[in-house]
Amino acid sequence: MNTRYLVLVGLLVTLLMGCRKEYEAPVPYNFSNLTGSGKFSTAIRQSINGVYTVTDGSDKFGAQVVLRWTYTHTGADTSHHLSVFTSNVGYFDMEPQPQTGGLAVGGYWRRLQDTEIGLVQLTVNVRRSGAVSPFTGRLSTGDTLVVSGVYGDGDVTPTKRLTMTYARPLNARPFSVLAHRSGGRTSDLLPASENSVEIIKMASRLGATGIEIDVRYTKDGVPILYHDNTLNLRLIQKNGLAGPIEEYTYQQLNTLVRLVNGERIPTLEEALQTVVDNTDLSFVWLDTKYVRSMTQVQSIQRTYLQRAKAAGRSLQIVIGLPSDDAVSLYRDLPEKSNTPVLCELDTSITRSINANIWAPRWTLGDQTAEVNAMKAEGRTVFVWTLDEPQFIREFIDQTRFDGILSNYACVVAYYHYSQQ
């Protein structure tokens, strides 16, 4: 075959590769992160939490959404956020707008499966005898909350109408909404990188009540958060470094490596300190990505369980055991009492190490018999890592799991809180 035709094919391939679209979803809203809740008192926030019917904007966000307030501690103060969880893998992240006269929130909406994002501005009103007026904090019999305003696409000033009418309270059944990799995948174009301190602070705004984080060791023995086996451009900014993260010291990583959104790779202690100090998360799953003694992680686990207890927090920190190697490391611990663990292997291994939590893969299905047996023995059962929205709904509606680990905590939150 003539060389020119090979060149032609090469050019075609290059052209195809060159046409690849670059994906990004920059957040169009700057959060003020003001502390306090402004006019949104505790009672008002509680009255707003609920399942809402969407009229204007249902083509974009679905016929029903879930509204839920969350908070982030900043030192002695607290910042409040109103989240909206939608059925189409989306969320709103909004903060109170103190400069307005009534009860107003502003922020952005995002759909996680693509690059859709935009601004949103809403006010809280009450419908009384057919008339809608600003909500002042008091609901009488027959009153209905109406959260309405405008949304837009990208960073343009929002003009499209959005109306959400209160339908019923949130489902109160206890259920753990666990966010994978501290909040979600970097590849879903979240505002913060996976396994960063920044996304831990954001996890509850994405719907999570707990998080899973990936623990590895640096060359000099510092436990850090990082998912992959190697430094690669999926997770970090270009810097010329490559290879296993275990070949670099903590100082090298801290100085030379930045995650995709510019954050430092955090140590396990920084991550847990953030959970205790800054969040209302109630569960942390320390996934074992290392093959070395578990003693240091166990020690850190104990330290932060004590700190949480001292702070009056109801926080569980468990060591995840995803493999036979991890189970062996756990068995090798000289002192295993007061070391909560989560076993991802089969029920017999879970029983043999008396793990508090059993967590099988979701691709095994409902596993009703095993789930019932483990729950009857007093164990908690989670399923991982489930991102398919329709299966999330099926697992919540038709199984007896106590929680779901997902990259889309907002979807799990939507289906759990809206369940009747």
Next chain:
Amino acid sequence: MIFYGLPIRLTTLLTIWLLAAGLSAQGQRRLAPADSTAPRPSTRRVRQPLPADHPRAIEPGVRRPGIYFPQAPIPGRWRKSIGVVFTTTPPELTEEIRVNVPAIDFNLQRGISKNWFITGRILTQVVQSNVGVGVRYARPLTDRLFISAGDDMHIWFGALQIKDVFNSQAYGLQNFPNVSVGYRFTRDVQMTLKGEAILDAYYKSQVGNLTIERNAIRYNGLAVTVAIEQPLYDKKHVTLGLRAAYSNFNWQLWSLYDTFDRNLFYPQLIFGFIL
């Protein structure tokens, strides 16, 4: 910003492809000894008739072995090929891991008239398979240039039963309207450019007793294939092809349960022996 550049695995596939193309070119030269009296390429503009034994000389209307080339088989005759297709997994789905299990690729075609023919294709990786049938209309525009248009319907199905890992199965229906343009460089070397739209018609997945189903027809993406068909050794003909698919869903990766609502790049290397 997420941009991974040219995947290393893809460059490996390209290298293999170019090596195979080189071998094939060598085979072609053996079949057609160099003719020192042949006109230089710069003189071809004159369009003088080529001698019958010239390597670039073709016989109008003659059908050469090929599966991708848009020319119908002789009515009532079969064309067959067997080979492998390597698909490189997109980093968005498999992250730092590249899974590259070749699929066995069996093609079957039968002429039903001068211009019409039916096609059949089986792709299998044992735990997941794809069976397609289609119909195509092909006709020559000149002695060297051919075109075709057709439509293929494919059923794919997969089942994974792995202890403590999978209790899952899925199947679906996809449709591929396609057009091809082929150019015959010599009597034995022909290149085809094929474009396909990928339409999802049905999807059903089951894990344990839980099931989800989607039966709306939706646009899933497109694919472009460049294929060369020519002799290799001992007059055996081969297909060497590159298929670039940009699609929202790829049946070979059903078990990863992709949630991205955007088209991902699936490069494929195609190698087939024409039987």
